[in-house]
Each structure stands twice: as C-alpha cells, then as structure tokens.
Amino acid sequence: MTTLLNHLAEGSASAPPLLLGPSLGTSYALWDAVAPELSVAHRVVRWDLPGHGGSAADLVAPGATVGDLANLVLALADSLGLERFAYAGVSLGGAVGLHLAVHHPERVASLAVLCSSAHFGGAKPWQERAARVRAKGAEGLAELAGSADARWFTPGFTVPRLVRDHRDADPAAYAACCDALAAFDLRDRLGGIRVPTLLVAGREDPATPPAQLREIADAVPGATLTELPGASHLAPAERPEAVLTALRAHFDGGAGRGMAVRREVLGDAHVDRAQSRQSPFTARFQDFISRYAWGEIWTDETLSRRERSMVTLTALAAHGHYEELAMHVRAARRNGLTADEIGAVLLQTAVYCGVPAANSAFATAQRVLAEEDTGAG
Known part of the structure; x- marks a missing residue:
C-alpha cells in the first residue's frame, strides 16, 4: 500500500525547499506554468491530493480534516529529508499551509496562501457536495467538472488538463476532501502565525473572493496581500507570470537572491x-x-x-x-x-x-x- 502523496520534485537537491499544494479537483499540474521557474532557486516539490493525479485514494477517509492532509504533507517532507520548508498552496492546498503554520510552525520557513480562506463558507455546501459525489460517483464528478470553468477561471479561459483531472478524481477521496473543507475554520488562530506570510487573491474569484484573503492578511502579523486583476480561483494557471512575480518577491527575498x-x-x-x-x-x-x-x-x-x-x-x-x-x-x-x-x-x-x-x-x-x-x- 502506498503511504506517501504522489509528488514531483524539481530543482537542485541542495536548494532551499519549497512545497506547492493544489486546489480541490486538480493535480500538481496546476503549477505547470510556475514551478519550473521557481525551481531555478528552490528545490520545488509539488504534490497531489489523495485520489487526485497520482496519489492513492486510500490515503484519506470519510470525515477527513485539513489536519489529516497536513500530516500527509509532513510525511512526504520527512521522506525527502526536508526538516524546514517554504510552502505555497491554492484553495484547499492553501488551507493546508495555514494549518501547518499554526500547528507546526517549526517546519514552515515562509508561507504563501493563494485563492484560499481561513474558512470556506460554512459546512453545509461542502457536506452537500460530498453527499452528491458519494451518491453519484463518477457521474457526480463529471457534473461538477462541467461547471469547473465557471468556478475556476474568468470567462473564456480554461485549462483542459485541469478539468480532466477534476473529472478523473476518485469520488470517495474527493468527497473526503470536501469533508475537510466543511470542518475547516482557523479564524481564531490566525493571530498566532509568526512565519512571513503572503496572501494572493484573484480579483474575479467567486469561490474565495479577495475579502477572504484580506481577512487573513488583517489577522496575521506582518502579512502581505496581493490582488491579481484578471485572475479567478486558479491563479497559477490563469496568471502564472503575476503569481511567479509575487512568489519570487516573497520567497526569494535576501536568502533566495x-x-x-x-x-x-x-x-x-x-x-x-x-x-x-x-x-x-x-x-x-x-x-x-x-x-x-x-x-x-x-x-x-x-x-x-x-x-x-x-x-x-x-x-x-x-x-x-x-x-x-x-x-x-x-x-x-x-x-x-x-x-x-x-x-x-x-x-x-x-x-x-x-x-x-x-x-x-x-x-x-x-x-x-x-x-x-x-x-x-
């Protein structure tokens, strides 16, 4: 049985490590236009959620939490010998980063949270989505994938690979990730985050609008907020140059440069x-x-x-x-x-x-x- 998240490592093994987390319904292909450039100065490790991309579905179970996903990320880091690392994540991947910064600050050197939130609109919508997928299986995922462009991108833009990843995800694992989003709420713990933190919002993001990123920025001491025009929920795929510029400025700083x-x-x-x-x-x-x-x-x-x-x-x-x-x-x-x-x-x-x-x-x-x-x- 596979016990580690599927992942792709790029860049020099001796460079400062940077982990990249994906959004629900996508694979590490979400970072295709950004990761190779980041790997010039970092050892970039991007990973797949359970049941997404190449990760086994049985890594997660019904009732899963963001903490469970964070533990899988730590297990991956341990297997690669990464004692401390920078971290960037989108949506659910960003929630994992917030959890790590709150509960495992000794492991996180710097944090970027993209198109995400400290809470995702309450439990009910995610519980309903999980129930729908569990009841309909692959058909339920196909229905959700059919509306993915409207939830993920600005009108007229798409990335077929990511929509296909959504359709091909394991229904049980996808539903368990919905359970994690339903239970997630770190609003009362944000003030305890002490690592350098960047928030990136897509101005046209209907899923996690800029106000939700601003809420995190206002609560985390010293945090920086960047809003990207022309970007919706999957900003690394839609506005890779702008995301790359923001991440380089945040992560590279004096040490990276x-x-x-x-x-x-x-x-x-x-x-x-x-x-x-x-x-x-x-x-x-x-x-x-x-x-x-x-x-x-x-x-x-x-x-x-x-x-x-x-x-x-x-x-x-x-x-x-x-x-x-x-x-x-x-x-x-x-x-x-x-x-x-x-x-x-x-x-x-x-x-x-x-x-x-x-x-x-x-x-x-x-x-x-x-x-x-x-x-x-």
Whole structure:
C-alpha cells in the first residue's frame, strides 16, 4: 500500500525547499506554468491530493480534516529529508499551509496562501457536495467538472488538463476532501502565525473572493496581500507570470537572491557541497550567510563583483584564511580577474598587510591557478 502523496520534485537537491499544494479537483499540474521557474532557486516539490493525479485514494477517509492532509504533507517532507520548508498552496492546498503554520510552525520557513480562506463558507455546501459525489460517483464528478470553468477561471479561459483531472478524481477521496473543507475554520488562530506570510487573491474569484484573503492578511502579523486583476480561483494557471512575480518577491527575498548570487560567484559544485553538509545545527548560519553576505552585500551595486573579489582576496590573505582564499581565487577568475590582476592584489596585500601573509597567499593562489589552467587545458 502506498503511504506517501504522489509528488514531483524539481530543482537542485541542495536548494532551499519549497512545497506547492493544489486546489480541490486538480493535480500538481496546476503549477505547470510556475514551478519550473521557481525551481531555478528552490528545490520545488509539488504534490497531489489523495485520489487526485497520482496519489492513492486510500490515503484519506470519510470525515477527513485539513489536519489529516497536513500530516500527509509532513510525511512526504520527512521522506525527502526536508526538516524546514517554504510552502505555497491554492484553495484547499492553501488551507493546508495555514494549518501547518499554526500547528507546526517549526517546519514552515515562509508561507504563501493563494485563492484560499481561513474558512470556506460554512459546512453545509461542502457536506452537500460530498453527499452528491458519494451518491453519484463518477457521474457526480463529471457534473461538477462541467461547471469547473465557471468556478475556476474568468470567462473564456480554461485549462483542459485541469478539468480532466477534476473529472478523473476518485469520488470517495474527493468527497473526503470536501469533508475537510466543511470542518475547516482557523479564524481564531490566525493571530498566532509568526512565519512571513503572503496572501494572493484573484480579483474575479467567486469561490474565495479577495475579502477572504484580506481577512487573513488583517489577522496575521506582518502579512502581505496581493490582488491579481484578471485572475479567478486558479491563479497559477490563469496568471502564472503575476503569481511567479509575487512568489519570487516573497520567497526569494535576501536568502533566495543571495543563493543565486552565491552560485554565480562560487559555482554550483561548491554550493552543493556546502548545502549537503548542512545540518539542523548549521542551518540558521547558512541562511544568515545567504541572506546577509550574498543577498545584501554581494548584491550591492556600489562595487562591481570584480572589485568585491579584490577586497575579499585582500581580507582573506591578511587574516590567514587560506582555505577560503583558495575558494575566492576561483571566484575571482569567475568574476573576470586575470592571474596578473590577482597577483597585483596580493602584492598590494604584501605592502599593507605583511610579507608573510602575502607569501602564504601567493602559494595558495599559485596552486589554485595551476589547477584552473590544468582544468582548462
């Protein structure tokens, strides 16, 4: 028996993890136009609800709660070795994110809730939908799929793959997810959310109108609300560029931008090695380095990267940090410095920081440059 949610992982295994949750009736294909771009700076893991896409229907039972779905997400994260992760979810997937932020704040680094709510209009409509699907089975789902475009998209827009996912979902699992929506209400717990939170509303969303996202934004300390014109309930499918812009600004911030710069300067191989050695004990320090050193200092355009490399080589040589110096000699070459320019920097260091320091620095630089030349050859 399969005990894990079906999922798709994209991006470097050492990049900061980002989990993406779907809406009721859809699969992880909801994120097709967004996830590949997010995976440039993140290890993106998108997952299917029970009975949807490739997830087994028996992962959920009648009377299910959003907490049950959140536990399945945590089990998936555990299986992938993800101790802490950023999370974004649409509708029911967004409710899962709110539950995680309230009940498992130690696991959630940052949260984005799209086209969702802290409550979904009371239990009765969802109980009635669940009863209808249980009574009619696949026929009931087909009827609901027939009206999906009106509930999900602005007039004239559709994504056939997602409508097909709705029609092909398992009726029992779909009904159990309706049970979860019927029982969900976190309005009295929103003030306890302390993770950075973004709310994204589709201005033309009839299912979770902007007022419901505003209610969350007003209750969660420091939360940000973005309203997307021309978007209905499944904004990542209908307005992927706008959603991508909002999510990048929220999730990348200093750490995400810093990680990208860190990779550009030091190279993927070095960063992947550093990330693979990361432990819960060192995770906050690594985040600090990415956010502050690389996300704020190295991205400051006052100095060019060439100039920053020169300063860095001088400082490392002066303090005798020769292992770091070797790494930054390679980075200096990547930033456009020639071997002669690196030598001139070390001569300058000899004058103002001492000959012994420069002597050891020349030895380190000579070894690295020789390795670089051999590799190029």
